């Protein structure tokens with residue numbers, strides 16, 4: 001074998017939080033998406049198959065799941081942050097993102113300042129929640145457990161707008177044209193795949209797999225598959 005110790009033999013077990021389309025979501029009873037394809041590159045390199053565990057984002061981003069041995073890695077459209085780096089180790093960045101605002105098309109909500117006294121939906125435990133709380137003085141934030149609940153709340157008018165990652169919001173408005181992305185905040189985030197602190201062997205395997213895929217066009221092919229121009 002590869003000499004990498006895995007929580008379940010012959011498997012690369014991934015913790016993620018569904019749905020987070022187009023990074024990870026269910027389609028025809030299968031979990032698919034950009035992150036799934038990226039981790040498959042690692043699994044292939046290790047000659048094992050990927051097994052995906054759907055679990056709340058909170059346990060992922062705090063490092064709790066990885067430390068409890070629930071999975072080998074976490075791939076969840078997760079931004080590399082200094083706080084998270086205290087509790088888990090990240091691969092090299094594999095995707096760039098920024099926070100963005102979504103509201104009903106034609107609505108006046110195009111900035112956090114413009115949402116003063118209004119309701120702004122955020123996804124619990126995310127960088128979007130942190131950004132909204134820090135920059136949205138006078139804005140009432142409402143927490144949701146996942147992005148599906150969050151975006152449904154914008155549609156139904158339970159909240160006036162929501163903050164989340166740009167890639168996810170642009171995909172949502174593509175499928176739900178009654179909503180629009182009304183602002184992008186240029187937070188300059190980078191997604192990383194997380195491993196247990198000190199699991200350098202696996203972290204290096206991830207970096208090696210992604211680097212090779214960037215060099216030979218497979219990364220590009222995965223990108224265009226999930227983010228068609």
Ligand code: GLN
Nearest residue numbers: 020076077078079126127
């Ligand atoms: N990128 C954001 C974060 O890391 C959102 C991740 C997610 O909701 N899956 O907090």
